Amino acid sequence: xxxxxxxxxxxxxxxxxxxxxxxxxxxxxxxxxxxxxxxxxxxxxxxxxxxxxxxxxxxxxxxxxxxxxxxxxxxxxxxxxxxxxxxxxxxxxxxxxxxxxxxxxxxxxxxxxxxxxxxxxxxxxxxxxxxxxxxxxxxxxxxxxxxxxxxxxxxxxxxxxxxxxxxxxxxxxxxxxxxxxxxxxxxxxxxxxxxxxxxxxxxxxxxxxxxxxxxxxxxxxxxxxxxxxxxxxxxxxxxxxxxxxxxxxxxxxxxxxxxxxxxxxxxxxxxxxxxxxxxxxxxxxxxxxxxxxxxxxxxxxxxxxxxxxxxxxxxxxxxxxxxxxxxxxxxxxxxxxxxxxxxxxxxxxxxxxxxxxxxxxxxxxxxxxxxxxxxxxxxxxxxxxxxxxxxxxxxxxxxxxxxxxxxxxxxxxxxxxxxxxxxxxxxxxxxxxxxxxxxxxxxxxxxxxxxxxxxxxxxxxxxxxxxxxxxxxxxxxxxxxxxxxxxxxxxxxxxxxxxxxxxxxxxxxxxxxxxxxxxxxxxxxxxxxxxxxxxxxxxxxxxxxxxxxxxxxxxxxxxxxxxxxxxxxxxxxxxxxxxxxxxxxxxxxxxxxxxxxxxxxxxxxxxxxxxxxxxxxxxxxxxxxxxxxxxxxxxxxxxxxxxxxxxxxxxxxxxxxxxxxxxxxxxxxxxxxxxxxxxxxxxxxxxxxxxxxxxxxxxxxxxxxxxxxxxxxxxxxxxxxxxxxxxxxxxxxxxxxxxxxxxxxxxxxxxxxxxxxxxxxxxxxxxxxxxxxxxxxxxxxxxxxxx
Numbered sequence: 001x002x003x004x005x006x007x008x009x010x011x012x013x014x015x016x017x018x019x020x021x022x023x024x025x026x027x028x029x030x031x032x033x034x035x036x037x038x039x040x041x042x043x044x045x046x047x048x049x050x051x052x053x054x055x056x057x058x059x060x061x062x063x064x065x066x067x068x069x070x071x072x073x074x075x076x077x078x079x080x081x082x083x084x085x086x087x088x089x090x091x092x093x094x095x096x097x098x099x100x101x102x103x104x105x106x107x108x109x110x111x112x113x114x115x116x117x118x119x120x121x122x123x124x125x126x127x128x129x130x131x132x133x134x135x136x137x138x139x140x141x142x143x144x145x146x147x148x149x150x151x152x153x154x155x156x157x158x159x160x161x162x163x164x165x166x167x168x169x170x171x172x173x174x175x176x177x178x179x180x181x182x183x184x185x186x187x188x189x190x191x192x193x194x195x196x197x198x199x200x201x202x203x204x205x206x207x208x209x210x211x212x213x214x215x216x217x218x219x220x221x222x223x224x225x226x227x228x229x230x231x232x233x234x235x236x237x238x239x240x241x242x243x244x245x246x247x248x249x250x251x252x253x254x255x256x257x258x259x260x261x262x263x264x265x266x267x268x269x270x271x272x273x274x275x276x277x278x279x280x281x282x283x284x285x286x287x288x289x290x291x292x293x294x295x296x297x298x299x300x301x302x303x304x305x306x307x308x309x310x311x312x313x314x315x316x317x318x319x320x321x322x323x324x325x326x327x328x329x330x331x332x333x334x335x336x337x338x339x340x341x342x343x344x345x346x347x348x349x350x351x352x353x354x355x356x357x358x359x360x361x362x363x364x365x366x367x368x369x370x371x372x373x374x375x376x377x378x379x380x381x382x383x384x385x386x387x388x389x390x391x392x393x394x395x396x397x398x399x400x401x402x403x404x405x406x407x408x409x410x411x412x413x414x415x416x417x418x419x420x421x422x423x424x425x426x427x428x429x430x431x432x433x434x435x436x437x438x439x440x441x442x443x444x445x446x447x448x449x450x451x452x453x454x455x456x457x458x459x460x461x462x463x464x465x466x467x468x469x470x471x472x473x474x475x476x477x478x479x480x481x482x483x484x485x486x487x488x489x490x491x492x493x494x495x496x497x498x499x500x501x502x503x504x505x506x507x508x509x510x511x512x513x514x515x516x517x518x519x520x521x522x523x524x525x526x527x528x529x530x531x532x533x534x535x536x537x538x539x540x541x542x543x544x545x546x547x548x549x550x551x552x553x554x555x556x557x558x559x560x561x562x563x564x565x566x567x568x569x570x571x572x573x574x575x576x577x578x579x580x581x582x583x584x585x586x587x588x589x590x591x592x593x594x595x596x597x598x599x600x601x602x603x604x605x606x607x608x609x610x611x612x613x614x615x616x617x618x619x620x621x622x623x624x625x626x627x628x629x630x631x632x633x634x635x636x637x638x639x640x641x642x643x644x645x646x647x648x649x650x651x652x653x654x655x656x657x658x659x660x661x662x663x664x665x666x667x668x669x670x671x672x673x674x675x676x677x678x679x680x681x682x683x684x685x686x687x688x689x690x691x692x693x694x695x696x697x698x699x700x701x702x703x704x705x706x707x708x709x710x711x712x713x714x715x716x717x718x719x720x721x722x723x724x725x726x727x728x729x730x731x732x733x734x735x736x737x738x739x740x741x742x743x744x745x746x747x748x749x750x751x752x753x754x755x756x757x758x759x760x761x762x763x764x765x766x767x768x769x770x771x772x773x774x775x776x777x778x779x780x781x782x783x784x785x786x787x
Contacts, residue, residue: 055195190225
């Protein structure tokens with residue numbers, strides 16, 4: 001598979017050349033941008049369903065009236081209440097928009113990928129991916145009625161998407177009510193008692209008996225009229241001795257599954273192992289060795305045990321939980337990888353086919369990496385990468401590169417690691433979020449964060465859906481994914497000690513690092529101080545309270561982007577030195593130990609986090625601080641931040657339109673990599689403690705945290721380059737002054753990181769003053785740009 005995508009804006013046009021063998025390369029395009037031609041008929045509708053929409057006549061009327069008079073209409077409600085069915089019905093039966101209709105399944109997709117999908121539906125422009133600015137120019141010319149199912153965007157991304165197609169009407173579904181200004185939100189409740197009776201009777205293919213009607217009414221009240229659960233009640237009546245009682249509802253699902261045919265349970269087992277991802281019938285046939293899985297799946301959809309999508313079928317979280325708990329295992333990841341690899345390599349598999357299954361591919365690679373088949377997972381990701389890139393769904397492509405890189409690393413596949421890193425660099429350059437001077441400095445950290453963010457989003461979505469459906473259990477595999485920290489949470493570290501002094505990892509008598517009594521480990525290693533960094537806060541949003549636990553707000557986690565860690569405006573706090581035992585994850589620092597420490601590094605305070613919303617370019621986002629702190633003493637509070645800034649006042653300096661989103665994006669990368677550097681230092685300190693305590697004879701390796709801090713320097717170089725270029729282009733003297741002030745502060749911060757370099761006698765990094773200067777200059781720049 002090979003091809004070329006034209007990418008760029010009015011100033012820079014590039015060709016992204018993609019081949020299966022060598023991956024992607026970016027070259028300067030000699031000609032102008034393509035001239036997209038609007039399709040004469042814009043119409044993408046959902047597939048029709050055989051079943052009528054029961055009991056929703058009033059809801060349809062209310063929704064139609066809202067769509068006729070509002071630009072933004074949301075249907076929200078619990079899982080299984082029928083939001084998707086109602087949206088499909090509306091898209092198929094309501095009059096088209098002034099210029100057409102577009103129905104898009106938005107689950108797991110970013111605003112940029114959704115916007116690209118709208119563009120592809122509306123324009124003839126083969127192999128063209130406009131820049132965000134050019135894309136907006138095209139989309140704002142449309143007057144469509146756009147239906148988006150299962151939207152998981154945060155408020156800022158949703159608003160940005162709507163603003164890009166400002167003359168179109170949006171109708172979308174989500175589990176939680178939207179807080180975006182201007183959205184007309186309609187909550188979809190369960191079926192009424194008469195409608196519930198009609199649904200159950202239709203599923204039983206007979207009228208209800210007089211003695212059954214009051215039972216159905218009581219069951220309807222018990223499940224709040226949820227159609228998905230009513231379907232299961234009807235299945236129980238059809239396969240058992242009659243309608244279940246209210247007391248039978250908690251055990252209804254396991255009982256139903258036990259009554260299914262083996263081939264039906266195998267189908268649920270396969271789909272239940274995919275964390276909510278969808279599969280088309282051809283994949284179900286291939287993986288199960290059958291040719292009738294489509295008919296089997298339709299029957300399970302009818303009875304509320306599977307969900308039908310435009311792509312194929314997916315498994316509800318509570319059904320997945322029950323099936324996986326009974327099997328005590330998941331569908332073999334090696335079989336998934338081999339089948340998917342053969343499919344993506346087939347000539348008749350198109351880039352759009354691969355994009356439609358990106359979530360299933362990601363899950364397969366992740367599961368392969370964790371089950372001892374990392375090499376197969378890396379091979380799948382590498383095979384799928386070219387076609388996913390050619391689909392122009394670049395955020396879905398980015399998430400695949402992340403999981404592919406992790407699999408290659410686990411497999412010890414150095415060539416594979418380099419392939420995914422090259423692809424990531426090409427992608428970053430292609431979407432214009434990093435300069436040529438900085439692109440080669442992108443290391444593994446960005447890909448690792450994309451992997452973590454994707455996994456956290458998928459796990460959070462599963463838990464949110466399960467909680468919405470009122471389920472009692474979540475599969476062990478899903479629980480483990482959700483409870484593991486999605487990325488290291490920075491906590492206030494131990495008190496910084498005198499510069500240039502190496503420190504023992506545990507509280508011992510001052511003067512030397514001590515090994516355990518009966519163990520001689522030779523010379524002790526010194527840990528690196530992991531002091532939390534002040535924040536460069538480029539946000540103007542208010543500070544919400546932090547969720548007490550991850551699970552309690554899992555739905556919000558799944559739907560929103562990552563709030564940065566906010567420690568701005570306060571001094572760097574620290575734990576006092578303690579007398580905890582050796583080997584703790586955050587060893588206390590002492591004033592002595594320099595004489596006997598070998599290979600130690602002087603106290604390092606990671607000095608700043610740029611606190612804007614990170615634009616990671618992944619299929620899913622994650623809260624970087626939504627897990628309990630490893631240390632209960634102090635935890636950082638998050639701050640809500642806006643997404644990249646697209647609009648500036650008409651009188652603003654022209655450079656504002658590009659420099660504000662560029663700085664926002666690059667600072668997100670910086671935030672990611674600095675968090676990874678902190679994690680690497682924590683890991684190094686843990687290894688130091690284990691070595692000095694005699695728990696291991698393997699000497700600590702400082703290469704990882706030195707690499708990660710080097711990546712931070714590369715990020716700062718990108719930040720510096722953007723500021724230099726913007727300063728040279730600025731026409732307004734105030735804007736130019738703001739940029740110059742930011743550049744001075746950024747250079748000072750970079751200088752401190754560069755001076756560290758792992759040298760034993762280097763000074764402690766403390767950029768509090770420079771961070772404050774940068775915050776001030778950023779605030780002034782926003783004001784002068786009219787943002």
